[in-house]
Amino acid sequence: MSAQEKDATFNNAELKKNRSVIDRRNTIHALAFLAPALIIITVFIFYPAIKTFINSLTDSTINMAGPFVGFKNYQELFTSADFWTDVRNTVFYAVLYAPLVTIFALCLALLLNRKNIHGVGFFRTVMFLPYIISMTVAAIAWSFLLNPAVGIIPYWANRLFGIKNLDLLGTSSTAMITIVLITVWKNFGYFMVIFLAGLQGIDQSLYEAASLDGANAWQKFWHITLPGLRPTFNYIIIFGLIGSFQVFDQVFILTSGGPDRQTETLVYRIYTEAFGNGRISYASAISYVLLIMTLILGLIQLITDQRREKSELGR
Amino acid sequence: MESEKDVIDRRRIHRRRIWGNILTYLILVIVTLLILFPLFIVIITSFTPERLTEQWPPKIIPQRFTIANYVSLFQRLPVMREIGNAALFAIAVTIFSVFFDACAAYALSHIDFRGRGFLLGLMIATMMIPAMALLIPVYRLLASIGLVNSYWGIIIPRMADVGGIFLMRQFFVSLPRELDEAARIDGCGEFRIFWSIILPNSKSVLLVITMFNLLGNWNDLLWPLIMTSTPEERTITVGLAMLTGHGSSVTPYGVVMAGALISALPLTIVFFFVQKSFVQGIAMTGMKG
Numbered sequence: 001m002s003a004q005e006k007d008a009t010f011n012n013a014e015l016k017k018n019r020s021v022i023d024r025r026n027t028i029h030a031l032a033f034l035a036p037a038l039i040i041i042t043v044f045i046f047y048p049a050i051k052t053f054i055n056s057l058t059d060s061t062i063n064m065a066g067p068f069v070g071f072k073n074y075q076e077l078f079t080s081a082d083f084w085t086d087v088r089n090t091v092f093y094a095v096l097y098a099p100l101v102t103i104f105a106l107c108l109a110l111l112l113n114r115k116n117i118h119g120v121g122f123f124r125t126v127m128f129l130p131y132i133i134s135m136t137v138a139a140i141a142w143s144f145l146l147n148p149a150v151g152i153i154p155y156w157a158n159r160l161f162g163i164k165n166l167d168l169l170g171t172s173s174t175a176m177i178t179i180v181l182i183t184v185w186k187n188f189g190y191f192m193v194i195f196l197a198g199l200q201g202i203d204q205s206l207y208e209a210a211s212l213d214g215a216n217a218w219q220k221f222w223h224i225t226l227p228g229l230r231p232t233f234n235y236i237i238i239f240g241l242i243g244s245f246q247v248f249d250q251v252f253i254l255t256s257g258g259p260d261r262q263t264e265t266l267v268y269r270i271y272t273e274a275f276g277n278g279r280i281s282y283a284s285a286i287s288y289v290l291l292i293m294t295l296i297l298g299l300i301q302l303i304t305d306q307r308r309e310k311s312e313l314g315r
Numbered sequence: 316m317e318s319e320k321d322v323i324d325r326r327r328i329h330r331r332r333i334w335g336n337i338l339t340y341l342i343l344v345i346v347t348l349l350i351l352f353p354l355f356i357v358i359i360t361s362f363t364p365e366r367l368t369e370q371w372p373p374k375i376i377p378q379r380f381t382i383a384n385y386v387s388l389f390q391r392l393p394v395m396r397e398i399g400n401a402a403l404f405a406i407a408v409t410i411f412s413v414f415f416d417a418c419a420a421y422a423l424s425h426i427d428f429r430g431r432g433f434l435l436g437l438m439i440a441t442m443m444i445p446a447m448a449l450l451i452p453v454y455r456l457l458a459s460i461g462l463v464n465s466y467w468g469i470i471i472p473r474m475a476d477v478g479g480i481f482l483m484r485q486f487f488v489s490l491p492r493e494l495d496e497a498a499r500i501d502g503c504g505e506f507r508i509f510w511s512i513i514l515p516n517s518k519s520v521l522l523v524i525t526m527f528n529l530l531g532n533w534n535d536l537l538w539p540l541i542m543t544s545t546p547e548e549r550t551i552t553v554g555l556a557m558l559t560g561h562g563s564s565v566t567p568y569g570v571v572m573a574g575a576l577i578s579a580l581p582l583t584i585v586f587f588f589v590q591k592s593f594v595q596g597i598a599m600t601g602m603k604g
Binding site for chain 2: 023026027029030031033034036037038040041043044045046047048049051052055108111112114116117121123124125126127128129130132133134135136137138140141142143144145147149150151152155185189190193194196197200242245246248249252253267270271274275280283284287288290291294295297298
């Protein structure tokens with residue numbers, strides 16, 4: 001071995017040693033920074049996530065831990081008509097809410113993004129306002145406007161269209177749709193702001209090039225704007241859907257799940273079973289169904305994302 | 316020289332643009348009215364005598380105004396106490412959570428260590444877990460150590476938030492590592508780098524996360540509803556929800572609207588102070604995911 005080679009091996013060993021020292025130091029630093037958050041997440045997310053599953057396999061009440069009963073709670077759940085009503089309501093809400101809030105937010109973002117529009121800041125602030133107030137306040141305001149005995153909306157529905165005793169929240173066929181629309185009213189401003197950011201991120205020279213090629217407004221929208229907004233869409237649809245699976249406040253204030261269970265969502269049902277009836281195990285089983293429904297959504301999102309990335313790379 | 320056809324074309328385009336603008340303004344004004352009308356009704360009704368809120372046909376502007384609803388509200392609810400509870404809860408959670416989230420986000424973006432990708436993936440996965448699915452064990456855990464109906468009981472579980480960590484990490488990643496390296500050569504420790512280089516350069520994302528924490532906790536219903544049992548311990552949002560008799564038809568609307576207005580006022584004022592940077596901050600940070 002020449003002196004030079006010796007030197008090189010020595011340096012390599014030294015480097016390796018240094019690197020492992022740096023590695024260890026980094027790990028210690030990282031753990032110190034992560035510790036508070038990790039402790040909270042472990043105690044209040046990981047532990048309860050496992051505990052809920054264990055609870056769902058027992059026969060426990062709010063006061064007493066019960067014996068292990070296997071999948072009996074799930075069996076009871078899947079053969080109960082009320083449970084399927086709750087699932088249907090939750091899915092119905094989600095598939096109505098997510099597209100509606102997306103389309104509404106996108107349309108308004110497109111309008112505010114037009115050239116020569118004054119007062120963009122004002123309109124943006126106003127439309128964001130319902131997002132600042134609580135769902136409780138929003139629900140109270142709308143419940144007054146829609147109240148069949150004293151509300152302005154039923155009154156005008158009668159005056160203008162001759163609809164008597166309009167009770168949107170008290171009628172099975174319209175209650176859930178009304179809750180969805182109230183939620184769209186409250187939340188679209190947030191999504192609109194995100195769409196506006198997405199629109200401003202699109203390269204303006206693309207539009208100029210398209211104009212030179214003689215593209216009309218619709219073609220520009222279809223071939224430049226929409227593809228440019230794709231990541232925004234991804235984000236909004238998935239958060240809209242996942243958020244929809246957690247609907248509680250509106251139902252609690254406006255309908256308590258009625259009329260005739262037509263607005264009872266899974267989360268509202270978990271609440272009444274656990275904290276109303278004290279049926280911890282049954283509520284835990286419903287929680288796990290909800291959790292799995294959400295995870296499936298997340299997985300679909302992940303897969304479509306990856307497939308899209310792949311197809312874009314292949315192009 | 317312009318030909319006659321060019322002039323006509325230009326005029327036509329010009330006219331179309333004007334009509335487009337008029338239509339745009341019309342829609343924007345209608346939506347603005349739709350947004351403001353229910354909020355306006357809350358304010359008006361809170362000053363309307365109870366008897367007049369129950370009349371038919373309903374009137375948008377009542378014949379006379381009163382502050383009786385506010386007097387009645389303060390008799391029915393320990394309003395100041397509940398606002399104090401909500402403020403303490405929201406502010407304490409925000410301070411802890413913004414700091415701990417930022418710490419975690421710093422480790423996940425500016426320190427290289429084995430298992431970083433795995434840890435990040437695990438955290439993102441927990442964002443999919445519905446809060447309701449965790450509530451029962453959390454409630455029982457806190458009950459077993461006597462923290463139900465206490466300030467710490469509602470604050471501690473919220474002291475870190477995966478969504479906040481993720482949002483901040485996305486922002487921190489965009490800050491160049493050269494900054495840290497330069498500071499490290501100057502002999503700065505990790506905490507100094509985090510505190511005096513990363514945080515001062517992240518004001519927009521910090522504002523967004525702070526506002527989201529304040530809003531999310533002040534406005535939250537389910538969590539403080541479950542964790543408190545007497546009016547003195549409730550937050551204003553829960554107190555307000557209880558006042559409606561949720562879903563029953565005997566709601567005293569005048570009083571409820573007074574409560575709604577009082578509960579919405581503090582954060583609306585905060586929002587107006589920060590609205591420009593807040594909304595721009597959401598646009599900047601909300602979408603990097």
